[in-house]
Amino acid sequence: MKNIGSFLTGAFIGLSAVIYFILYPETWSVRSVLIIAASIIVSLPLSILLHEAGHFLAGRLQGMRLLNLSVGPFVIERHEGKLHFHMTPSVLGYLGRAMMGFPEQVKKEVMRNQLVRYVYGGPLTNIIIGFLLMGIAFGLWHHPFYLIFGLVNVFLGFMNLKPVMAKSVMTDGLVIQRLRMIPVEDSVIIAAYSVLAEGMRTADVKKWDADLIEQLERLIKSEDATAKSLLPTLGYYYLPANPEILLTIGQTLAFTREDASYDYYADCADITFATSLFFNEExxxxxxxxxxxxxxxxxxxxxxxxxxxxxxxxxGDFTGAIVHLESAKDSLGKWHPLYLRGEMERKLLTSMIDRI
Known part of the structure; x- marks a missing residue:
């Protein structure tokens, strides 16, 4: 029963394709095969773009502002009222992303309802457009591109509604599930969007709302593994002046994995805790x-x-340490998919260099 949705989606797509080619048979040739192959190749990025456009439109209806929109390595990012173009591969493996934030803090219950609608916008856009394209393929213009484009959209939409974690990336379905099931005060997702709202208000983390900082500390100590990703934010708040506080907060989270494995949340906790040890001379x-x-x-x-x-x-290679820290600053560039403009991370790296 767990994978019944995936089975039904796959069965629907396969059956639709079979029925279409029975009703409208193709004269198979090299040309027709190339058309179908090209249709598949073109349909995927277009479907991802439609998916992110759906998130964007739904987010705008909730009063959210675009921070960046990406399809593959192609990124449009908004900064100081202007749009900037970057070519930057996704660090976490996103095929596409429409990252939006609230321009100011709103009540958490209101934020949850608005976020649910924003997240639904992507997959529902794919599903609606997918069925429209299939209707065109079967009823108006019998061309395999419309069928393939429609099926790819339907597949992308329904699979994104499946609540699963792919490495460190949550599908839209899992985000919606967590928003609905987890109380707002215990929601890492709502806390993350609250952090974005504070970041849009001021880049000086020291001026952030004290209640939000307390909430991050409480969440980090919870059993939710994804909360480890919030530890670097507290690093910007407490370092370099108060590393001992961060060491107390992160002592049960850092360096807990048994072997070297892909875990972005653990990476966040480990490197932040190690940086705190550095500033505390331990x-x-x-x-x-x-x-x-x-x-x-x-x-x-x-x-x-x-x-x-x-x-x-x-x-004891202090020169080498500084070279690596400068390399980290270079990696931030003008924009980074995880650190956005990277002002806070750049200040922290500069503090590390100064300490050495």
Whole structure:
């Protein structure tokens, strides 16, 4: 029963294709095969674009503002009222993303309802357009492109509604499920959008709302593994002046994995905790620190460079540590899919260089 939705979606797509080619048989040739292959290739990015456009339109109806929109490595990002174009591969493996935020804080219950509608916008757009295209293929214009484009949209829409985690990425269905089932005060998703709202209000994390900081601390200590991704935000708040507070908050979260495996949330916790050890002058003496640092993943160039910098620092290679930290700053560039404009991360890296 767990995979019944995937089975029914696959059966529907296969049956639709079979019925279409029975009703409107193709004269098979190299040309027709190339048309079908090209239709499949073109349909995927177009369907992703429609999906993200659906999120964008639904978000705008909820009063949200676009931060960035991406399809593959192609990114449009908004900064200071202007749109900027970047070519940056997704760090977490997103095929596309419409990242939006609330321009100001709203009540958490209101935010939850608005976020549910915003998230539904993507898959529902695919499903509606998919069925319209299939209607065109069967009733108005019998061309395989409309059928394939429609089926890809239907597939993308329904599969995104399936509540699963793909590596460190939640499908729209899982986001909706978590928003509906988890109380707002315990929701990492709502906390993350609250962080975005504060970031849009001011880039100076020291001026953020104290209640939000307290909420992040409580969530990080919860059993929700995804809350580890919030630890770097507290790093910007407490470092470099108060590393001991961050060490207390993160001591049960960091360096807990048994082997080197892909886990972005663990990477966030590990590198932030290690950075706190660095500022508290405990890094070199912390038990198992070398093994712990080497288990951190390499998917994010910024985290990887910081890990290499801390390893160099432990080995006494201070020049090498600074080189790696400068490399981390270079990796941020003008825009980064995880750090956006990266002002807070850039300040933290500069503080590390100054400390060395």
């Amino acid at each position: 890094l070199k003496d912390y038990p198992g620190i070398l093994e712990g640092l080497r288990k951190i993943g390499k998917s994010d160039a910024v985290i990887d460079s910081k890990r290499n910098a801390l390893l160099s620092y432990i080995e």
